[in-house]
Each structure stands twice: as C-alpha cells, then as structure tokens.
Amino acid sequence: MPLLQVDDKGLACAAGGFWIDPWKPVPVAVITHAHADHARRGMGRYYAAAAGLPMLKRRMARDADIVAVPYGERFELGGVTLSFHPAGHCLGSAQVRVEGADDVVVAAGDYKRPVSPGTDPTCEPFEVVPCDTFITEATFALPIYRWDPPEDVATDIVDWWDANRAGPRERQKVSVIAAYSLGKAQRLLALLDRELARRGEARRRVFIHGALEHMIKGYRDQGVEMLPTFRVGESNRARGSVNPFRGHLVMAPPGAMAGPWIKRFGSAKDVDTAFASGWMRIRGVRRRAGYDRGFVISDHADWPSLVRTCVETGAKKVLCTHGNSETLARFLRRQGVDAEPLATAYGDEEDG
Numbered sequence: 300m301p302l303l304q305v306d307d308k309g310l311a312c313a314a315g316g317f318w319i320d321p322w323k324p325v326p327v328a329v330i331t332h333a334h335a336d337h338a339r340r341g342m343g344r345y346y347a348a349a350a351g352l353p354m355l356k357r358r359m360a361r362d363a364d365i366v367a368v369p370y371g372e373r374f375e376l377g378g379v380t381l382s383f384h385p386a387g388h389c390l391g392s393a394q395v396r397v398e399g400a401d402d403v404v405v406a407a408g409d410y411k412r413p414v415s416p417g418t419d420p421t422c423e424p425f426e427v428v429p430c431d432t433f434i435t436e437a438t439f440a441l442p443i444y445r446w447d448p449p450e451d452v453a454t455d456i457v458d459w460w461d462a463n464r465a466g467p468r469e470r471q472k473v474s475v476i477a478a479y480s481l482g483k484a485q486r487l488l489a490l491l492d493r494e495l496a497r498r499g500e501a502r503r504r505v506f507i508h509g510a511l512e513h514m515i516k517g518y519r520d521q522g523v524e525m526l527p528t529f530r531v532g533e534s535n536r537a538r539g540s541v542n543p544f545r546g547h548l549v550m551a552p553p554g555a556m557a558g559p560w561i562k563r564f565g566s567a568k569d570v571d572t573a574f575a576s577g578w579m580r581i582r583g584v585r586r587r588a589g590y591d592r593g594f595v596i597s598d599h600a601d602w603p604s605l606v607r608t609c610v611e612t613g614a615k616k617v618l619c620t621h622g623n624s625e626t627l628a629r630f631l632r633r634q635g636v637d638a639e640p641l642a643t644a645y646g647d648e649e650d651g
C-alpha cells in the first residue's frame with residue numbers, strides 16, 4: 300500500500316494516522332501553507348512549519364491546536380517520520396517529507412523555484428528534497444508559462460506607476476493593482492521597495508485594502524522588509540474634486556476590483572487598474588477580466604521549473620495535483636518518468 304493515498308478527506312497517511320492538507324475534518328492535519336485550499340478549519344490538531352505559524356493562526360479559530368515545527372526538524376506520527384522543508388511559495392510554506400518503512404514521499408504543496416537572484420525576498424527558497432515519490436502541483440503546467448525575472452516585473456510596475464503620476468496633480472491617475480492577500484501582496488511590496496532603492500528614490504507609501512492588512516502585518520512581524528502601507532479607510536473616501544489617491548498606488552485583492560470598493564478612487568478615467576498574476580501570461584485573460592495592465596508574476600513554479608524539479612528530486616514516481624496535472628504527467632512519462640495525475644480538492648483558491 301502506498302505511504303500516502305487520497306481518500307475522501309485528503310491526502311491520507313494510514314500508517315501515520317494523519318492527513319496532509321485535508322479538505323474534510325480529520326483528527327490530525329499536516330499543513331503545507333495557509334492558502335484557503337490547503338489550510339481549513341475544523342481539524343483536531345495541526346502540524347505546520349514554524350515560519351508559517353503567524354499566517355496560519357490568522358486563518359484558524361483562536362483556540363486551534365497548532366504544533367509548529369522548524370524546517371528540517373524531524374518528528375514522528377504513528378511509526379512515520381516527518382519533516383518540513385521550504386517550498387518557496389510564500390512565507391512559511393512547506394513541503395512535507397514523509398518517511399515510512401520502505402520509502403520516502405515528498406508532498407510539495409504549492410511551490411516555486413527562483414528564476415533570478417531576487418526572485419522572492421519574502422521567503423526561504425525551495426529546497427530540493429530527494430525522494431522515491433514526489434507529489435507536485437501543476438497549476439501552470441503548460442509550456443507557455445515561463446516567468447521573467449521578478450526584478451524586471453518590479454521595474455515595469457514602477458514605470459507604470461510613474462506614468463500614472465506624471466504631470467500636475469489634478470491629472471494624475473490612481474494606480475490600483477490587484478494581488479492575492481497571502482504571498483503576492485507582500486512579495487510585491489518587498490520587490491517594489493528594492494526597485495525604488497535601486498533607483499536611488501525615497502520609499503513611497505502604498506494604500507492597501509483592509510483584507511490585505513492582517514497578512515502584511517504577519518510578514519512585518521517576521522522581519523520582512525516592505526514598503527510602508529496605509530489602509531484605505533472609509534474616511535479617506537474621495538469627495539468632490541479632491542481625490543487624495545491621485546498619483547498613489549493602491550493594492551487590493553482581486554475580488555475587490557469588480558465591486559463598489561474601487562469607485563472611491565474616482566471614475567474610470569481617473570483610475571488605471573492592473574493585476575499581478577501568472578494568469579496574466581495569457582492576454583485574453585487580462586482583457587476579459589477588464590484590467591488595463593497585466594504583470595506576469597506568480598508564486599507557483601513555471602513550466603521549466605516544474606519539469607526540472609520533478610527530475611531533480613530523483614523520484615521514481617511523480618504524482619501531479621492542481622490544474623494541468625494530466626499535461627505534466629504525460630510530458631514526464633515521455634521523459635521516462637513514471638507519472639500520473641492525482642485527483643485532489645486543491646487549486647480552487649484565489650492563488651496564482
């Protein structure tokens with residue numbers, strides 16, 4: 300019997316009596332990261348990487364029983380040895396290494412690989428963990444998905460912001476950028492901080508939607524350097540001809556962009572919208588979503604990184620979850636790797 304198997308509750312380890320990222324209540328849950336499709340409420344006890352604890356706590360009920368374990372430290376559940384290893388997806392995200400009597404399985408959760416030296420200043424980079432079976436995500440598993448160096452994307456974002464704040468104040472636009480609340484928002488704030496420093500410019504403040512505040516604070520508490528942020532308050536609502544947001548950058552979760560929230564920044568001609576996401580690689584997606592600009596930056600591995608990672612683990616067997624799992628499995632099979640899709644409930648989060 301395989302060490303890990305999908306059942307109706309999640310990725311189950313019968314020998315160890317636990318589930319990885321379960322989607323239904325279980326007594327013992329091992330969590331890869333705090334995104335909504337991986338970390339759900341209602342579990343008896345949680346095990347998670349210590350670096351992700353502040354973010355996980357914000358997702359969970361106040362009295363949730365969470366055991367935090369540092370990266371690399373081994374612990375036992377049943378007769379099975381586990382350890383967490385950095386996944387490079389967001390702060391505290393972890394791969395779970397599971398060692399049974401006969402084999403080692405690594406469930407990577409969501410992950411990304413560095414594509415440049417400054418890929419992500421907010422979290423530890425992915426660690427290749429040798430294993431017999433590797434469970435990989437396949438969110439962006441199509442050859443068209445290839446990421447540019449994120450430093451270049453940060454340059455593009457500041458150029459866009461500067462173009463919107465050129466000229467006299469009354470003609471400046473509000474730059475509103477959509478970013479997912481855990482991972483992407485903080486990564487952008489860190490990358491933009493570095494980009495302004497590189498240009499020899501002073502730090503600028505960024506206005507944020509209230510839904511971003513908690514996770515940004517979680518990152519700041521862990522010492523992550525980011526641009527200063529101010530919450531867009533009700534009292535800051537633009538009135539009459541005075542629009543206090545002109546020339547500024549506003550960051551919000553994608554869900555806020557279509558609603559009435561964005562109206563406070565003025566009419567359509569006063570606002571320039573953008574979305575920072577791997578999905579922006581497809582021009583039609585941006586156009587249909589109605590954004591003025593798309594910046595291609597993702598916290599998931601791109602196609603070359605997915606293929607490279609599956610090979611580098613040395614795994615004899617690769618199981619693919621999320622998104623284009625069939626495409627990745629088929630490609631790996633052609634390279635001589637025993638690979639197949641694994642049906643799970645992951646991947647329907649706001650994440651990309």
Ligand SMILES: [Zn+2]
Pocket residue numbers: 332334388409650
């Ligand atoms: Zn995720």
Ligand SMILES: [Zn+2]
Pocket residue numbers: 334336337409621645646648650
């Ligand atoms: Zn996911």
